[in-house]
Every structure is written in structure tokens, then in C-alpha cells.
Amino acid sequence: MTVATLVRPTIANRADAAAAGPRIARVEIVRDMAAARPHWLALEQHGCFMTPYQAFDFLDLWQRHIGAGEGVEPCILVVFDEADAPLFVLPLGRRRMAGGLKAVEFLGGKHSNFNMGLWRADYLAAVTAEDLRGVFAHLSGEADVVSLGNQPLMWAGRDNPLALLPHQASPSFGFSGPLQRDFEALFDARTSAVGRRKMRKKERTLAGFGEVTFARASTETDIRRVAEDFFTQKSARMRAIGLPDVFAAQDVRDFVMAGALTPTPAGSRLIELYTLSVGDTIVATMGGVCADGRFSAMFSSIIHDRFKTESPGEQLLVRVVRDCCERGLHTFDLGVGEASYKTMFCDPDPMFDSDWPLTAKGRAFALMHRGFAAAKRAVKQNPALWNVVVAARRIKARLTNKKSEAV
Incomplete structure (x- = not known):
């Protein structure tokens, strides 16, 4: 010292x-x-x-x-x-x-x-x-x-x-937005009628595959299962879009798991894990930290299969924000970095x-x-310019994945 x-x-x-x-x-x-x-x-x-x-x-x-x-x-x-x-x-x-x-x-x-x-x-x-x-x-x-x-x-x-x-x-903005007790009023204010109709249609389509459930992992067994599914989903997603998977390293996975298992004085977990499932299959995951009336999303993932066309990540986002409103939280944020889905409930900071x-x-x-x-x-x-970068990453990812499959 x-x-x-x-x-x-x-x-x-x-x-x-x-x-x-x-x-x-x-x-x-x-x-x-x-x-x-x-x-x-x-x-x-x-x-x-x-x-x-x-x-x-x-x-x-x-x-x-x-x-x-x-x-x-x-x-x-x-x-x-x-x-x-x-x-x-x-x-x-x-x-x-x-x-x-x-x-x-x-x-x-x-x-x-x-x-x-x-x-x-x-x-x-x-x-x-x-x-x-x-x-x-x-x-x-x-x-x-x-x-x-x-x-x-x-x-x-x-x-x-x-x-x-x-x-x-x-280089990037942060994204956050205010919450209110009445989620439906917030949802109506933040989205267009056309957008809400599209979301409801996707919800019905997803429900056609099986029972859709939203949950926050609470038991150690659930937390470990959700975390492992997240790591698998994230790895596939990053490979598909040509970006490195920061959650691939074992030390990072140990950190996430430890945070998700650590209790807080408020009775929750240091890192909260939320899921959207169809039947027994987790189709989307979100993790974040909650303190002082604010939920801060740290990471998210969606399953890389037929369900992805129904925007399971956005459907989970809507349910997490609804849950935050019902808990009486006043602010929701989606961290740093631009993405189209972030503007549904957040504005750039x-x-x-x-x-x-x-x-x-x-x-x-x-x-x-x-x-x-x-x-x-x-x-x-x-x-x-940013669209060119994203397109180049996807092309590189496809070529790399084809090469890996050939080997």
C-alpha cells in the first residue's frame, strides 16, 4: 500500500x-x-x-x-x-x-x-x-x-x-431508457402499432412450436444449465457473424458462473440470468446486473436454428423490460454498442x-x-461504412466456416 x-x-x-x-x-x-x-x-x-x-x-x-x-x-x-x-x-x-x-x-x-x-x-x-x-x-x-x-x-x-x-x-454510445409501472403504456410509447403487430405475430408463431415460458434462473441447477446453454449459443452466434467469442475462455465462463451463483443482500443474484424457452429448449438468454433501481444488461444470446426467424431475442427483451417495470425499477440499459434492437426501449447516451x-x-x-x-x-x-464492415465480417465468417466444415 x-x-x-x-x-x-x-x-x-x-x-x-x-x-x-x-x-x-x-x-x-x-x-x-x-x-x-x-x-x-x-x-x-x-x-x-x-x-x-x-x-x-x-x-x-x-x-x-x-x-x-x-x-x-x-x-x-x-x-x-x-x-x-x-x-x-x-x-x-x-x-x-x-x-x-x-x-x-x-x-x-x-x-x-x-x-x-x-x-x-x-x-x-x-x-x-x-x-x-x-x-x-x-x-x-x-x-x-x-x-x-x-x-x-x-x-x-x-x-x-x-x-x-x-x-x-x-467510439460507441451507451443505451438506456426510463421505465414506468405501466409496462403497456411504456411499450405503446416506445413502439409503433405496426411494430407491435409484427411482434405479436412472431409470438404466436413461436408458440406454435410449443409452450413459451419466460423465467429468471434461481436455483443452482437452473443457473448452471442456463449458463451452459448461453455459452453454446453465444459461440455459434459469434462464429456466424465473424466476431471473436469473448466468452470462450474458461476463466470468463468461470467469472460468469460465479457471478450468477453469488447471492445479493436483496435476495437475487449478482448476475441475473433470464431465459425464453419453447418447451424444454432455451431459445434466448439475457444476463445482467441490478442495483439502485436500474437493470443493466451485460450479455444476451439467441439459439442458432429455426427459432431465430421469430426474433426470440427481442421477445425476451420485451419480457425482461416488463419484469423490470413490475419490480418497480426506474431505468433499463443495454450497455455500450450500437444495435437496432436497442432503440426499442433505450436512447443513446x-x-x-x-x-x-x-x-x-x-x-x-x-x-x-x-x-x-x-x-x-x-x-x-x-x-x-458500418454496414460495409458488418457485411465483410459475415462474408469472412461464411468462408471460414465452410473451410472448417471441409476440413
């Missing part, structure tokens, strides 16, 4: 700062999840400003099953006030990249859709860019670059404090990335990374 004291503001500025709220007294770099846990939970248990992807239990499982194996070392910034209580926690990790470059990133990797710190509510109005620059200065000597991706510009109606520092737009060099080697990486992200954003936000 590294302990450092932040340079205090001048007396003139300190009076203004004190009037605005609590101030930073010291910063610790914590290199162990267990050592960070008490400070982390002190914030979580008092309703801090955070996303569910920064919950300690979620990232502790990720680090144990995935991060450690990938060489990620916790480099968690814990910031305290003058009463020695945590003001905020930045759940970061250090990773060694190609060429020996060391980068500090958010813990959670590709499995965290939204990245943010954990912020004590009474500090939000007091945080300044100068404060944040002073905190991040403690990473000097720890890495070559700080590279923070997939950060929401706003969360739960509040500004993300890290947006006070230099940043650039992310701006996201940002931050790349701050700490060494000469880091400056070269930051410049390259920003350029790559800008190019990727230009392609993804241009429908014509």
Missing part, C-alpha cells in the same frame, strides 16, 4: 473549497482487493454515486477469475477527507501491454459496460479538476499511461466528475474515453490510441 498526502490548496482557495463541501486530505494506492474492501464498502453501503459494474463483489470476482490471469494488478486509488473517511474510490488496475508499456485502466475489462468511480454524494458538488489532477498525479511512476474507456458522461441524472478532465468521445500519458512511451501510445478511437468512431457513426 502506498500512502501520500495531497498538496493542500492555498488559504484563499481553501475557504471557498470548505464552503463547497468536504476536501481531500490524503490519497492511498491500494494494491490488493481485500485491503481496499473496507473503504469500498463504506461508500457502497451509504448510497454513493456509482454504476453496478463498480460494485466490490462484481470486480472482486472479475479480478479473481479474469484479471489476475491476464496479469492485471490492482492499483486502486482511495481518496480520504480530513476525518479519514473515504471520499471516493477509483477501481483501477495496471496491465503490461505490448512493448513493455504499462497502462492503468479500470478494473472489469470488457465485462464492465460502464466505468466510473465510487463517489460520496456530499463530495460531488465540491470536486474540481484541480483535485482530480492532484489525485492522478500519484500514479506517476506507476505506469506509462492512464487509459480509461467507456465512461458515461452522465449517470442517474448526475455529471460524471472525471469528465472535468481532458477526454474524447468514445454519450460516452467518453481518457488517455493521459505519464511517460514519453505513454505519450506515443495515447496519441495512437486516440487516433484509432476517432477512426473507429467515424466508421461506427456512419451507417453506410
